[in-house]
Amino acid sequence: MFRVAGSVTASRLSAVCCRTVTAKQFQVHGASLHVLSSETSRKSRNGPAHHRIPPSWQSVRTMASAGDSQAKINYIFYGLAVLFGGGGIIYYMRETSKDGNKTKKSTAAVPAESKEATEPVSEKPTSETTKSGKKLLDAMPQSYPDYEVMPDIPGHAKYLLIGGGTASFAAFRAIRASDAKAQVLVVTEEEELPYMRPPLSKELWYSDEPKLVEKLKFKQWNGKERSVYYNPPSFYVEPKELAYQENGGVAVVKGRKVMKLDPQKQVAVLDNGWEIFYDKVLIATGGRPRNIPVFERASQEVKDRVTLFRGIKDFKRLDEVSRNASTIVVVGGGFLGSELTCALGKRSRDSSLKVIQMFPEPGNMGKVLPEYLSQWTTAKVRGEGATVKPETFVKRARFSDGKVILKLNTGEEISTDHVVVAVGLEPNTELAKESGLEVDDTYGGFRVNAELEARSDIWVAGDASSFYDIKLGRRRVEHHDHAVVSGRLAGENMTGARKPYWHQSMFWSDLGPDVGYEAIGIVDSSLPTVAVFAKATEKDTPKAVVEETGESLRSVTETEAEATLPTKEETVAAVSGETTAPPEVEIKDPSDPASATGVEPSASEKTESATDEEPAPDVEAAAKLVAEVETENRVAPTPKEDYGKGVIFYLRDDIIVGIVLWNLFNRMPIARKIIKEGKQHQDLAEVAKLFDLHADED
Amino acid sequence: MSYCREQGKDKIIFVTKEDHESPSTADITYNPEEDDDSPGLILPNGEINWQCPCLGGMASGPCGEPFKEAFSCFHYSQAEPKGSDCIEEFRSMQECMSKYPELYPFDKDEDNDKEEQTKTTTTVEQKTSEEVAVTKESTATRAS
Numbered sequence: 001m002f003r004v005a006g007s008v009t010a011s012r013l014s015a016v017c018c019r020t021v022t023a024k025q026f027q028v029h030g031a032s033l034h035v036l037s038s039e040t041s042r043k044s045r046n047g048p049a050h051h052r053i054p055p056s057w058q059s060v061r062t063m064a065s066a067g068d069s070q071a072k073i074n075y076i077f078y079g080l081a082v083l084f085g086g087g088g089i090i091y092y093m094r095e096t097s098k099d100g101n102k103t104k105k106s107t108a109a110v111p112a113e114s115k116e117a118t119e120p121v122s123e124k125p126t127s128e129t130t131k132s133g134k135k136l137l138d139a140m141p142q143s144y145p146d147y148e149v150m151p152d153i154p155g156h157a158k159y160l161l162i163g164g165g166t167a168s169f170a171a172f173r174a175i176r177a178s179d180a181k182a183q184v185l186v187v188t189e190e191e192e193l194p195y196m197r198p199p200l201s202k203e204l205w206y207s208d209e210p211k212l213v214e215k216l217k218f219k220q221w222n223g224k225e226r227s228v229y230y231n232p233p234s235f236y237v238e239p240k241e242l243a244y245q246e247n248g249g250v251a252v253v254k255g256r257k258v259m260k261l262d263p264q265k266q267v268a269v270l271d272n273g274w275e276i277f278y279d280k281v282l283i284a285t286g287g288r289p290r291n292i293p294v295f296e297r298a299s300q301e302v303k304d305r306v307t308l309f310r311g312i313k314d315f316k317r318l319d320e321v322s323r324n325a326s327t328i329v330v331v332g333g334g335f336l337g338s339e340l341t342c343a344l345g346k347r348s349r350d351s352s353l354k355v356i357q358m359f360p361e362p363g364n365m366g367k368v369l370p371e372y373l374s375q376w377t378t379a380k381v382r383g384e385g386a387t388v389k390p391e392t393f394v395k396r397a398r399f400s401d402g403k404v405i406l407k408l409n410t411g412e413e414i415s416t417d418h419v420v421v422a423v424g425l426e427p428n429t430e431l432a433k434e435s436g437l438e439v440d441d442t443y444g445g446f447r448v449n450a451e452l453e454a455r456s457d458i459w460v461a462g463d464a465s466s467f468y469d470i471k472l473g474r475r476r477v478e479h480h481d482h483a484v485v486s487g488r489l490a491g492e493n494m495t496g497a498r499k500p501y502w503h504q505s506m507f508w509s510d511l512g513p514d515v516g517y518e519a520i521g522i523v524d525s526s527l528p529t530v531a532v533f534a535k536a537t538e539k540d541t542p543k544a545v546v547e548e549t550g551e552s553l554r555s556v557t558e559t560e561a562e563a564t565l566p567t568k569e570e571t572v573a574a575v576s577g578e579t580t581a582p583p584e585v586e587i588k589d590p591s592d593p594a595s596a597t598g599v600e601p602s603a604s605e606k607t608e609s610a611t612d613e614e615p616a617p618d619v620e621a622a623a624k625l626v627a628e629v630e631t632e633n634r635v636a637p638t639p640k641e642d643y644g645k646g647v648i649f650y651l652r653d654d655i656i657v658g659i660v661l662w663n664l665f666n667r668m669p670i671a672r673k674i675i676k677e678g679k680q681h682q683d684l685a686e687v688a689k690l691f692d693l694h695a696d697e698d
Numbered sequence: 699m700s701y702c703r704e705q706g707k708d709k710i711i712f713v714t715k716e717d718h719e720s721p722s723t724a725d726i727t728y729n730p731e732e733d734d735d736s737p738g739l740i741l742p743n744g745e746i747n748w749q750c751p752c753l754g755g756m757a758s759g760p761c762g763e764p765f766k767e768a769f770s771c772f773h774y775s776q777a778e779p780k781g782s783d784c785i786e787e788f789r790s791m792q793e794c795m796s797k798y799p800e801l802y803p804f805d806k807d808e809d810n811d812k813e814e815q816t817k818t819t820t821t822v823e824q825k826t827s828e829e830v831a832v833t834k835e836s837t838a839t840r841a842s
Contacts, residue, residue, distance in 0.1 A: 176758035177748040180766050234800045235759060247763040247794075370708040492749060528707040534715070642712075674726060681724055685700070685711055689722035694715040 150240050153253055153270075156277040157185035157242075159494060160268060162258045162431075163284035164188030166196060166480060167462025167487030169230045171282050172250050174491025182495075183248040185239060187270065189257045192312055193236065195228040198480050200315040201336055204228070205343035213319070216312065228312070260434035263455045280494040283437075283446060283460040284487060287425035287478070292331065294394050295421065301399035306419045309336060318420060322347055325417035326354060329406065330386075331394065332422035333359030333366060335509055338381055340420055342511065345385035355385065356414060358392040366390075368519075369648075369660070370529045376643055380511045425478055427464045440466035443476040450500035452490045459494060461486035469501055471678055472522055472657055479507040504672050518668055521658035521675045523650055532688035533646030533662070647671075647691050654680045656687070667691050746773055759801055761794035 159175050161168045164186050172184045186194070195216070203218040212218060216228045237249035257271040261281065268276045289308035298306075307314050307321075322328060322344055330341045341357040348355050361367065363374030364381050382388050389408075396407040403415045427445040432438070437454050438447040445466035448454045452467055460467075462483040466476040477486075482505040492499060510516035643662065650658030655678055659671040670690050681687050700713040739750045748757040748766065756765050768791040771784035781788075795802035 173755060173758045174749055176762050177753075180748075180757065180763035231755070231759075232800045234798055235755075237760075247760065249760055370705070372705055372708065372710065488749070528709075530709045530711070532711045532713055534713055534718075677726060679725060683723070685713065685717075686722050686724040687726065688711075688713070689718050689720075690724060690726060692718075693713065694718055 147240075147244075151274075153239050153256070153274055154185060154242055154251075154276065155274075158182065158279045159184040160276060160278035160281040161186045161284060162268070162281065163286055163428075163462070163464075164190060164192070164194045164252055164254075165284060165286050165462065166194070166230075166483035167284035167286070167465075167490070168282065169194040170484045170487030171284065171461060171491035171494070174488040175495055176248070176250070178492060178495035178497070179248075181246075181248040183242050183245065184250045185242060185276070186250060186252045187256050187258055187268070187276075188252060188254055190311065191255050192229075193233060193252055193254075194230045195312060196230060196480070197311070199228050200312065201309070201339040201343060204315060204319075206346065216315075258431060260431050261437070261458065263436060263458055266457065278457075280457050281459070282487075282490050282494060283431070283454070283458065283464060284462045284483075284490075285428035285430075286463045286483075287427040289421065290424045290426050291421055292394065292423060294397050295419070298397045299399055302397050302404050305399075305404050305417065306421060308421050309340065310425075318418075321418045322353060323351075326352055327414075327416040328353065328355055328418045328420065329414060329416045330355065330357040330420045330422065331359070332420075332424075333357065333361050333364045333388075333390070334368070334422065334424070335365070337420075337422035338364045338377075338511070339509070340422060341381055341386045341388070342384040345381075348385050354387070356387045356389065356416070357381065358389040358394070358408070360391060360393050362390050364388065364390075365525075367525050368523050370525055370531070373531075373643060373648070373662070374525070377511060377515070380515055384511075425463060427466075427476065429464060440474070440476065442466075443474065445476045451493050451498060452486060452501065453493065459490040461490040467501055471504070471676060475522070477505060479505060481505040481507055504675055506668055506672070515663060516665075517660050517662045518665065518671075519658065519660040520668065520671050521650065521656075522652070523658040523660055527650045527652055527658070529648050529650050530684045531646055531648040531662075532685055532693065533643055534693040645693060647688050647693070649684055649687070656681065656684075661691070664691060664693065746770060755801075760798055761791060761802065764791040764794045767791070 159172070159182055161171055161184060165188075168186055168188075172186065175182050175184055188194075199218055204213050204216070207213050207218045209219065212225065217225050218228075220226055235250070237245055237251045239251040239253050242249060242251040256274075258268045259271055261268050261283075266278055266281075268278060268281065270276070289310045291306075291308055295303065295306050307318055309315075309318065318340075328344055330337050330344070337357060337359065341355060344353065344355040347353055357364075359366070361374070362371065363369075363378040365377050366374045368374075369377060378388055378390060389410075393409050394406050395409050397419075398405050398407075400415075403417060404419060406414045406416060406419070408414065429437075429439045429444070429446055432446060437458070439445070440447045443466040445464045446454050446460040448460045448465055448467045450468040450470055452459045452461055452465060454460050463476075463478045465486060466474060467486070468474050485503055485505040486501065489497075489499060489501060489503075504520055506518060506520040508516065508518040645663035647664060647667075648660040648662060649656045650660075656674055657678075659674065661667050661671060674687065674690075700711055700717045702712075703710045737747050737750075739747055739752055741747045746766075746769065756762070759765075764787070768784060768787035771787045772781040775781045775783055777783040
């Protein structure tokens with residue numbers, strides 16, 4: 001029963017895990033791809049171009065003749081595509097070729113943002129020579145490239161999204177919701193279609209159906225299967241076919257990296273030299289997991305046994321390793337590290353696996369929770385079956401006899417089969433310098449304004465975005481929900497919405513069935529905190545909440561919410577209230593004022609990611625184990641006694657900037673309101689009353 | 699009674715049920731209806747909010763355009779019964795959706811997370827036809 005927690009907030013600044021980019025990658029192969037001058041391309045994309053004989057056309061032909069015939073045709077097409085704005089050109093080419101006599105009246109204006117792509121093409125069209133095509137495009141050669149010779153990657157995209165993660169997904173969903181015929185091109189370095197990250201450290205580990213896990217699927221509480229992939233492959237269009245789609249679509253180019261952007265020419269250059277002209281571009285490059293110097297300097301044998309956990313690849317690797325290993329060490333005590341530790345701890349119950357977690361802070365979530373709660377949390381993690389070593393770090397690592405030997409600062413030596421590193425994220429701003437984009441030297445990431453815009457027509461969302469939060473000031477947030485909220489906002493703004501970041505994102509985490517919390521705003525343990533606790537009853541655990549509401553995917557994001565329509569709206573009178581609203585949009589607790597906000601707002605809380613609870617029995621059994629107490633361990637209050645449920649306020653200049661709801665659910669709207677108002681409060685105990693701490697006690 | 703403890707910069711207050719019985723004197727009013735952050739399906743000006751999470755991926759998927767047309771038609775329909783003048787739009791929406799069975803499955807029992815989306819569209823049609831039946835009935839009653 002794990003809800004999804006957000007990604008680890010940027011914690012320790014270990015050495016950056018860099019990737020070297022050679023200068024060569026920036027050179028376009030031959031000069032041939034610089035087909036058109038920026039001037040020409042700009043003009044042609046923005047207005048009727050067909051009457052002009054593009055001077056650049058000649059250069060295309062010249063250069064094209066140099067290469068092989070395939071490349072030649074590619075260049076020709078590329079030139080045309082740029083001239084006539086991508087989809088528009090194909091439309092006109094096909095129109096004119098199909099029926100030479102019947103040229104459309106509206107040939108005059110080739111809208112740069114042509115939404116009228118050709119009719120849907122299921123098979124490749126046969127090529128026909130143009131005849132009266134001359135009317136439209138005087139500069140056209142007799143034969144023109146048709147589908148077979150179209151380049152695999154378009155030379156132009158109206159909406160270009162760099163990065164294929166959660167922010168990108170949320171953005172393309174928002175773009176297409178505003179502009180249902182939009183053609184969106186996603187370019188991602190990964191060899192994967194967009195997927196959600198949180199299940200990789202939660203649900204997938206708690207599933208008891210290995211066949212599902214193999215397919216990266218997990219079962220929700222209601223028995224329904226869910227994939228980590230946001231959309232099945234059939235949702236996407238082949239990049240090559242994007243321009244042909246009558247209703248546009250989303251195409252994903254995998255395994256390609258954008259090396260730089262030219263904000264003035266509005267072109268993106270890929271690692272293979274290919275150029276894509278764009279109208280609007282979103283940078284959603286996320287980040288790379290950080291490493292620690294000890295492992296960076298280590299021998300190859302050691303490195304081969306270290307996983308920097310971030311994506312599907314890493315999950316698969318760790319999943320496999322954990323089945324055979326006798327010891328696994330987790331370095332890092334934040335969200336990801338603690339979740340993985342609990343997940344591996346569970347696995348260790350049914351095997352001889354030993355799990356050891358270590359981190360420099362005095363307790364788990366040391367940078368997030370005030371010390372007393374951090375200690376309490378550490379005890380919980382131990383209860384999940386792991387050995388936790390706070391205030392510990394690795395000094396040396398060597399390979400010996402098939403094992404990795406770690407020498408710790410405490411003097412201890414540990415022999416382990418594998419090491420998982422979860423020490424934070426380095427935001428990916430590799431393309432900043434060459435692109436003339438500002439990097440935030442305080443928070444990292446690309447600097448953007450409140451509307452998430454970095455420069456004209458360039459937006460940045462998700463982990464890589466240092467944005468101006470009107471309420472809380474400039475920040476960079478590494479949580480799943482933030483990726484969703486900011487991705488969606490960027491997408492809306494790319495279609496002209498001009499909205500600032502306003503809806504505060506949140507995050508949450510569960511530590512076994514007994515403790516879970518939701519949080520919003522700036523939750524930094526270095527801030528002074530005031531907490532109000534009530535003693536928990538049986539009904540306050542995450543497990544109890546799940547059972548009562550029948551909801552499992554507490555962390556289903558808004559963008560993944562299944563389509564239901566709120567009953568209070570007039571259209572819903574017709575659209576069924578019988579629609580089996582998925583739990584996340586149902587009114588949870590009738591007595592709870594927070595959940596009475598209706599369908600949409602409560603769905604909006606379920607933004608963390610679609611990972612969630614497992615069938616009760618497993619986690620329940622785990623929680624019953626007695627916590628392992630280390631000798632150097634500080635004495636933590638007994639679980640379930642002192643910190644049953646409550647609310648913790650994080651203050652900055654006496655204003656509440658962050659709130660943690662400890663074992664309190666369905667109260668996020670109130671918390672959000674408090675943060676939004678940003679008032680100074682005299683008596684926080686009075687504010688705490690708003691959360692109805694004793695609601696279920698009767 | 700409540701008591702308070704301090705641990706460094708962190709203050710901890712424990713409260714009993716009785717302590718929290720009196721209403722809050724804090725300077726905040728929280729009115730669920732006023733939550734302007736999330737406008738819901740229908741915007742204040744009466745238009746459809748296509749960004750509403752409640753629509754899932756319906757408005758943005760491959761059949762987003764036909765869906766929007768059908769739903770808009772229905773929303774603004776003045777016909778009796780409502781939406782009866784939108785049959786064409788619904789038909790083309792269904793036609794589109796049938797091309798993507800993985801995304802818009804029509805089999806209710808199928809395990810698919812887009813299931814609810816199809817339900818929405820089918821129920822819209824159901825409701826429309828239901829209303830047609832109801833109207834017919836009431837017309838008949840009135841006539842008699």
